[in-house]
Amino acid sequence: MTSTNGLSTEGRMDTHKDIQNLSVxxxxxxxxxxDFPILQTTIHGKPLIYLxxxxxxxxxxxxxxxxxxYYSREHSNVHRGIHHLSQQATEQYEQAREKVANxxxxxxxxxxxxxxxxxxxxxxxxxxxxxxxxxxxxxxxxSTCEHHSNIVPWQLICELTGATLRHLxxxxxxxxxxxxxxxxxxxxxxxxxALTHMSNVLxxxxxxxxxxxxxxxxxxxxxxxxxxxxPHIPVNVEELGVDFLAFSGxxxxxxxxxxxxxxREELLEDMPPYQGGGDMIExxxxxxxxWNQLPYKFEAGTPNIAGAIGLGASVDYLEHLGMESVRAHxxxxxxxxxxxxxxxxxxxxxxxxxxxxxxxxxxxNYADIHPHDLGQVLDSKGVAIRAGHHCAQPLMAELxxxxxxxxxxxxxxTQSEIDELCAAIRSTGEFFLN
Amino acid sequence: xxDELYKEIILDHYKxxxxxxxxxxxxxxxxxxxxxxxxxxxxxxxxxxxxxxEVKFDGHGCSISQASASILTETLTGLTLDQALTKIExxxxxxxxxxxxTEDLGDIEALQGVKKFPVRIKCATLAWNALDLSFQDSVKxxxxxxxDE
Numbered sequence: 001m002t003s004t005n006g007l008s009t010e011g012r013m014d015t016h017k018d019i020q021n022l023s024v025x026x027x028x029x030x031x032x033x034x035d036f037p038i039l040q041t042t043i044h045g046k047p048l049i050y051l052x053x054x055x056x057x058x059x060x061x062x063x064x065x066x067x068x069x070y071y072s073r074e075h076s077n078v079h080r081g082i083h084h085l086s087q088q089a090t091e092q093y094e095q096a097r098e099k100v101a102n103x104x105x106x107x108x109x110x111x112x113x114x115x116x117x118x119x120x121x122x123x124x125x126x127x128x129x130x131x132x133x134x135x136x137x138x139x140x141x142x143s144t145c146e147h148h149s150n151i152v153p154w155q156l157i158c159e160l161t162g163a164t165l166r167h168l169x170x171x172x173x174x175x176x177x178x179x180x181x182x183x184x185x186x187x188x189x190x191x192x193x194a195l196t197h198m199s200n201v202l203x204x205x206x207x208x209x210x211x212x213x214x215x216x217x218x219x220x221x222x223x224x225x226x227x228x229x230x231p232h233i234p235v236n237v238e239e240l241g242v243d244f245l246a247f248s249g250x251x252x253x254x255x256x257x258x259x260x261x262x263x264r265e266e267l268l269e270d271m272p273p274y275q276g277g278g279d280m281i282e283x284x285x286x287x288x289x290x291w292n293q294l295p296y297k298f299e300a301g302t303p304n305i306a307g308a309i310g311l312g313a314s315v316d317y318l319e320h321l322g323m324e325s326v327r328a329h330x331x332x333x334x335x336x337x338x339x340x341x342x343x344x345x346x347x348x349x350x351x352x353x354x355x356x357x358x359x360x361x362x363x364x365n366y367a368d369i370h371p372h373d374l375g376q377v378l379d380s381k382g383v384a385i386r387a388g389h390h391c392a393q394p395l396m397a398e399l400x401x402x403x404x405x406x407x408x409x410x411x412x413x414t415q416s417e418i419d420e421l422c423a424a425i426r427s428t429g430e431f432f433l434n
Numbered sequence: 435x436x437d438e439l440y441k442e443i444i445l446d447h448y449k450x451x452x453x454x455x456x457x458x459x460x461x462x463x464x465x466x467x468x469x470x471x472x473x474x475x476x477x478x479x480x481x482x483x484x485x486x487x488e489v490k491f492d493g494h495g496c497s498i499s500q501a502s503a504s505i506l507t508e509t510l511t512g513l514t515l516d517q518a519l520t521k522i523e524x525x526x527x528x529x530x531x532x533x534x535x536t537e538d539l540g541d542i543e544a545l546q547g548v549k550k551f552p553v554r555i556k557c558a559t560l561a562w563n564a565l566d567l568s569f570q571d572s573v574k575x576x577x578x579x580x581x582d583e
Contacts, residue, residue, distance in 0.1 A: 044435065372471050372496035372557065373440075380436045388471050402472035402494060431440050432448075432497065 024324040032321075033412050035060040046382030049417045054200050054228060054361045054408035055386050056250045059314075063253055066313035067306045078305055079279055079296070093305050096312030097295070103315045104226075104245065105236035106262050110294040113268070114303055117259035118227040119149040121246035122194070124261055124298060125223055126153035128271040133191060136162035140192045141185060141220075143168040143177060144398050145199050148391040150225045154194060163191070170398060174352060175202055179210050186218040193222050197229035197245075201390050201406065202351035203334075203361035205229065212241040221267070227251055231410070232330055232359050234323040237262050249307060254314035258307030261298075268294050275300040326411055330360045333409045333418065337362055340422050347425070350399055360409035363390070366425055369432045371405040377428040378405075383421055438547035439554065440497065447541070448497040453507035457488045462572065466564025466580040468556055473499040475561050477506070477568070484514045491561065498545075498554050503561035505541045515569070522566050529555050 033039050038058050041048050050058060070092065076085035078093045097109045106112055115121040134140075140154055144167055158165045168185060171178045177195070186193075193215050198205050208224055215222045223244040229235055230245075231252035237245050244267075248259040263271075273280055273291055277300030282290040291297045318326060334355035341349055346367040352358045366374055371387035378385055386406040389396045396402060407421055457478035464477040473495030480488040489507040494500075510518045525542055529549065548558040564580035 370496035372498075372554075376439065376551070376554070377436065389469075396472070402474070431436070431445065 024322065024328050027321060027325050027329045027411055029329070029412060029414055032060075035062070035317075036412055037061060037064070039412060043382040043384070044380055049381075049383045049420050051407040051409060051413065051417070051421060052384045052386050053231075053251070053410040053413075054390075054406065056256070057231065057253050057410050058412070059253055059255070059310075060317050062317055063255065063310050063313045067255060067310045070306050070309050075305075077302055089305055092309050092312070093303070096308040096315075099312045099315040099319075100260055103319065104230065104262055105238045107238065108265060111262055111265050111268065113261040113263065113295045113298045114308055115246075115259045115261050116257055116304070117248040117250070118225060118246040119248075119259075121244075121259055121261035122150055122223065122225065123153045124274045125244050125246075125263070126157040128274045128298070129192075129221075129267065130154075130157035130161060130163075132270070132272060134158070134161040134163040138163040138189050138191045139166050139187065140164070140194065141166050141168055141182070141190060142194050143196070144170050145175070145177075145202060145204070145392065145395045146194075146196055147200050147225065147227065148393070149227075150194055150196060150223075151394065167394075168195075170395075175350065175399070176204050176352065176357075177206055177211075179207065179214065182211065183214050186214060186220065188218065190215075190218055190220040193220055194225070195222070196225040196227075197235070198226075198232065198359045198361070199351070199395075200228050200361060201363045201392050201395055201404070203228075203358035203363075204352055205233070205357055205359060208240045208242055216241075228359055228361065231318075233327045243267055249311040249314065252311075252314055253317055254311035255307045258304045258311050260311075265294065268298070271298075273300070274298050277301045279303070321411065329411060330409065331355050333413060333415065334358060334360055336415045337407070337409070337418050340418050341425075344422060344425055350404060360413075361406065362408065363404040363406045365401060365404055366428065367433055369428055371403045373432060374405045374425065374428050377431060378421070378424045381420070381424045381427070383424045385421075435550070439551055441544045441547055443541050443544035444497065444501045444547075447501035447504040451491075451500060451504040453488075453490045453504065453511070455490045455492060457490045459488075462565075462568050464561075464564040464568035464580065466560045468495070468499070468560055471496065471557070473557060473560055475499060475503050475564060477503070477561060477565055479510075479565075481515065484516075486510050486513055486515065486518055495560070496554075496557050498548060498557040499560050502545055502558045505545065506561045506565070509540060509542060510565075519566075519569060522562050522569075525562050526559065526566070529559050 036058050074088050076089045078090040080086055097112050101109045101112045142151060142154055154165050168182050195206055197208060212222050221243040224242045226235055226245045226247040230247040243264050245262040250256040280292050280297050280300040282292050338353055341347055348365045350363045375385055375387035389403050390406060457480040459480045460478040461481040462479040466475045475491055475493040477491050479486055489510050491503040491507055545558050548554050567580045
């Protein structure tokens with residue numbers, strides 16, 4: 001008996017171009033796996049099967065070496081010294097910004113703000129844009145399936161400004177976004193639509209172009225949470241037309257503590273600084289200060305230089321593979337996982353069943369075994385998954401569960417690892433189902 | 435190694451929980467939540483004189499949190515409040531790594547295996563910590579939910 005809360009969503013995502021991608025070069029997964037030192041380790045004596053990529057990806061040796069080389073040979077502060085090292089550090093740091101700008105199709109590096117991650121990027125927009133642009137009577141729209149980091153910052157700024165936070169309910173049938181419903185919800189007072197580009201629980205990919213089209217008709221802005229999408233599918237901000245995009249380095253092969261806010265230049269120009277300090281100023285007197293130009297206006301204090309350089313190296317790695325190939329690999333694993341997981345008796349899989357409209361994030365529950373117990377048994381077999389509410393408590397409530405188990409894939413995962421996952425899930429029954 | 439965590443006594447309490455439900459009268463009420471994994475346990479106690487006459491638990495969560503709550507209800511029924519406080523302290527100290535005084539702990543001893551799985555200690559101690567907070571609040575002031583984060 002296999003149940004699912006997400007049935008086919010075919011036909012809904014016709015603007016996605018997945019079908020064309022069958023012709024892109026396949027990833028050489030064996031070669032890729034050799035680039036990741038951690039994949040050679042064993043856990044409890046078993047080879048590591050790392051399926052917690054939606055929480056954080058592993059790092060290739062090129063990223064690890066970029067950080068290590070920087071600290072071994074090139075470290076100094078940026079934008080400050082006239083000495084050789086400072087110039088070298090600045091150059092590398094700014095090159096990384098250029099790499100990221102190119103990677104997401106931004107027009108200019110002025111539109112790329114370094115942050116600690118997607119969470120800080122969304123907080124930056126909520127506070128900086130929100131305090132200047134929101135007042136009582138205005139409203140913002142988010143969805144039920146957002147990560148807490150795309151819920152709580154908006155709740156906080158609404159409390160400060162008196163604006164109203166509304167939420168787009170999910171389609172009761174397949175838990176996708178109902179864009180007709182979004183069209184109905186929009187009012188002339190809607191100032192911002194902030195949606196995930198790829199759900200970290202259901203894997204559903206949002207048709208952002210359609211969202212942007214609706215928003216434009218109403219004069220609303222669109223912020224996309226790209227924490228799950230930017231690592232896994234080609235993302236081009238100009239093509240999508242979004243006003244803001246937030247993402248994290250550590251989910252895309254880069255280090256923790258570095259992420260990025262993309263913002264349209266004219267919007268960023270009008271926004272006040274988010275934090276004050278060094279580097280973000282032009283002049284400071286005891287009476288008042290003036291601000292540095294973009295992007296530095298939003299980057300107070302000594303930044304995460306090594307993190308930015310590491311993220312630059314991770315972008316190089318992904319560009320070398322080609323994001324179309326990365327997506328095609330995900331597509332292939334998704335199709336395999338849907339078929340393999342569905343064969344397990346008493347499993348409930350949440351999220352769409354069509355591989356092309358989803359990312360490689362699979363949330364599930366097995367019989368009435370608590371996800372923590374499931375995760376514990378899987379760990380003993382070297383299989384690393386996530387168990388919990390995935391920072392999406394409103395979505396858990398909508399699904400009617402307290403928590404789920406979640407397996408999420410990336411470029412180094414294989415079909416035989418999915419087989420191991422399925423065998424491990426079945427084996428939990430030994431403890432709990434008799 | 436898993437066998438040390440999922441001992442038969444634990445699985446038995448999980449599959450056949452003792453004292454599920456609500457006490458006939460709630461002289462003490464404790465609520466424990468673990469936001470990390472969604473474990474949620476509610477304890478109600480009826481006290482006659484100084485003796486705990488009835489302990490019941492309700493809620494949902496992983497096998498460790500549920501088994502531990504079930505063991506708690508059996509352990510504390512019939513004890514005086516002072517004895518219960520001592521027992522709770524003994525259990526908490528066991529999870530902090532203190533191996534002394536673990537004799538005569540009965541089924542609680544089965545929970546010792548959890549110590550090798552640091553992430554699960556919070557699951558095992560949830561009910562005990564929640565009840566401890568409730569006892570303290572009954573002396574100090576109003577009761578709040580114990581949140582293990």
